[in-house]
Amino acid sequence: MSLSPATPTNPAFPPVASLVPHAAPMLLIDRILDADDNSMTAEVTIQPGSLFCDENDGVPGYVGIEYIAQTVSAYSGWRAQKAKTEDREAKPKIGYLLGTRKMTMTVDAFKPGDRLEILVENIFEDGEMGVFEGTIRCHQRVIVSARVNVYQPDT
Secondary structure, eight states: OOOOTTSOOOTTSOOGGGTSSOOTTSOOOOEEEEEETTEEEEEEEOOTTSTTOBTTTBEEGGGHHHHHHHHHHHHHHHHHHHTOBTTBOOOOOOOEEEEEEEEEESOSEEOTTOEEEEEEEEEEEETTEEEEEEEEEETTEEEEEEEEEEEOOOO
């Protein structure tokens, strides 16, 4: 069974739009499923009208790197909201995907109806730089994995 984008978000987490500094149509992940101090799990359900979706081929598998990057961004926004104080704003900050190592894909495309679960794990942080391990699962099977390097300037 596929969840539609209208499925309510987990009430324990704010809407993705409040965590990621993107607006539609570039906001690609639908909801946050789970998070802790070192990881986050998000979800997207591929729809025929999803950005980058071709009616014959679906969404190209390489778009998975953006799903992983947006989940990293949501993780950063969620942590900022948790650490929010009266003198510190909790607005999502701009970050940059610098690159990836060891990206593997077992599918060429994500098909309409596919419910993708995106897991990112914080491997390393050093000030403004970070490294995350990301995986995308569909039907309990890992179909994309990548280690991503990110940069989020303080200003």
